[in-house]
Amino acid sequence: MACAPTGYRTGGERGQPPAAPPEDVPISRLPVRLLEWSARQGGLLLAIGIFAGLALPPLAAALRDVVTPVVALLMTLVLLRVDPAQVVGYLRRPLMVAALLAWLLLACPLLAYAAAWATGLAQGASAPLGAALVIMATGCAATSSPAFARLVGLDGEISLVAALLSTLLVPFTAPPLALGLLGLDLSLSIGSLMGRLALVVGLPLLASLVIRRLAGEARLRRWGPAVDGAVVLSVVLYGFGVMDGVLAKLLADPGFVLGGVLLAFAGSFALNLLTALAFLPAGQGLALSAGLLSGNRNMALYLAVLPATTEPRILLFFALCQFPLFLSPFLLKPVYGRLLRRG
Structure with a gap:
């Protein structure tokens, strides 16, 4: 009969229950394992989540009011997974960063406007969709962009x-472009929008700095996959809230909704x-990361600050923009992988 390894109880010793075999996962580790699994299946979970939010209107309605807190949590988690030294390194290349911002916030809206015309x-009847497309192009990069970049192997x-x-910067660029190009008054109060940004960006930044200080870099690296999984689940939760009311509009006007999704x-x-x-x-890796940023815009801010008098079809289009946002990591990850291997 083989002996039990030294230090491992086979059970019954001094009334103690049998110890778990070494290969078993302790109960306390199960949440961590679940988060790590979520990180590995990120693209698939995002794709499933957006359709589940559409198909379960009661759940989407219940989660509508948690969108802003979830976005703040998402930003905190994303900040924990980014190397501060590399961020500072990019800030030391101001011309490249300025060029990217100018392209995202100025050139892209002009290109969208030209395409709409x-x-x-x-x-005509398509004018609300054209206006929504241009406004979408004026938006800032999505908060989840760094997480999506990591999911597909790009530069977070x-x-x-x-x-x-x-x-x-978007409070200073979007209103003039919308007014100048479309004649639309977005009613974007710089003061109110910057107050919201203080919540969505400022507080998570402070929280991440405190957590980073308390946990230490080594522990954060060890927790990395679990944090990535928490990011994925946070984005899925956000997607549920944004889908509130979309199914009813799809049933009422399927042609417009499906056309909006395609657009x-x-x-x-x-x-x-x-x-x-x-x-x-500037390099293939940076170019692909910039492309992902440009294609995924943050419509949550517009949905939060635009007045109730805004054209309903424009607001609906912003909700429909979540489909490419959620599905792009799932659809484009093989493309990015092939391009990066060739590069």
């Missing part, structure tokens, strides 16, 4: 720098491709 979306640090700075995908992928081509001279 060329395709007839800026006129430049994604974080661009997402943070574009979020801070959202076309706008997202076109911005992604054009941005990647524009920044290809």
Whole structure:
């Protein structure tokens, strides 16, 4: 009979219960394992989550009011997974960062406006969709962009720098562009929007600095996969809240909703491709990261600050923009992997 390894009880010794075999996962580790699994299955979970939010209206309605806190949590988790040294390194390249921000916030809206006029979306019955497409292109990079970049193997640090700075700048760039190009008054109060940004960006930044100080860099690296999984689950939770009311509108006007989804995908992928081509001279990795930033815009801020008198179809389009946002990591990860291997 084989003896039990030294230090491992077979059970019954001094009335103690049998110890778990070494290969068993302790109960206390199960949440961590679940988060790590979520990180590995991130693209698939995001794809499932957006359709589950659409198919379960009561749950989407119940989670509508948690969107802002979840976005703040998401930003905190994203900040914990970014290397501060690399972020500082990018800030030491101000010309490249300035060029990326100028492209995201100024050039992309002009390109979207030209495309809307060329395709007839800026006129007639399609005018609300054309206007929504242009406003979408004025938006800042999505808060989740650094997490999505990590999911598909791209640069999370430049994604974080661009997402943070574009979020801070969008109150000063979006209203003039919307007024000048479309004649729309977005009623974007700089004071109220900056107050919201203080919640969504400032508080998570402070929280992440405190956590980083208390936990230490070594522990944060060890927790990395679990934090990535928490990011994925936070984005899925956000997606449920944003989908509130979309199913009812799909049933009431399926043609407009399906056309809006197609336009959202076309706008997202076109911005992604054009941005990647524009920044290809700076290197393939940076160009692909910039493209992902450009294609995934933060519509949550607009949904939060636009007045109730805003054209309903514009607000609906912003909700439909979540489909390419959630599905792009799942759809594009094989493409990015192939391009990076070739590079």
